[in-house]
Amino acid sequence: MEFLVGVKEVGEILGWDRRKVSTYHLRGVLPKPVVSLSSGPIWFRKQIEYYKADKESCVTTYYIEGELVYECKPNYPIKETSYSPEEIKESKRNYNVYQEKDIKQLKNAILEKNPIAQFLSFESISFLHDLGILETDVFHDYIYQYSFENIELTKRGRDEESC
Incomplete structure (x- = not known):
């Protein structure tokens, strides 16, 4: 399911480490996750890719x-x-x-x-x-x-x- 991403994959897309992804998520800076599981937040890959493009524009x-x-x-x-x-x-x-x-x-x-x-x-x-x-x-x-x-x-x- 490559269309869904967790903290690790978000870090890879944005070039951040997992701690930075977690911190930014807790601060409400990242897009709202589709769902939060006990293992952590889950986003659509497109949400994170669009977030990255928007930050750069x-x-x-x-x-x-x-x-x-x-x-x-x-x-x-x-x-x-x-x-x-x-x-x-x-x-x-x-x-x-x-x-x-x-x-x-x-x-x-x-x-x-x-x-x-x-x-x-x-x-x-x-x-x-x-x-x-x-x-x-x-x-x-x-x-x-x-x-x-x-x-x-x-x-x-x-x-x-x-x-």
């Missing part, structure tokens, strides 16, 4: 909700800015902007199980989740609907008597 991301503009950084709470939507749109800086109406359409497509949602990339949905723009429950709905559709559950021991 220096692009600011903004979320515009009505007349409010928020600055978004992966795995940090979104922060209200003093900018107006017009100031952001006129800026010459390197940035990404997400609009409230577009995010609402995206959420509705996922929650209503609209067939178009199957064509959304995991990287985009994960990125919006890590930025704090897409809620965890919507992200999990997307994962359960589309990421695991080809993985069959094993029935080991199910045919025998129940305990």
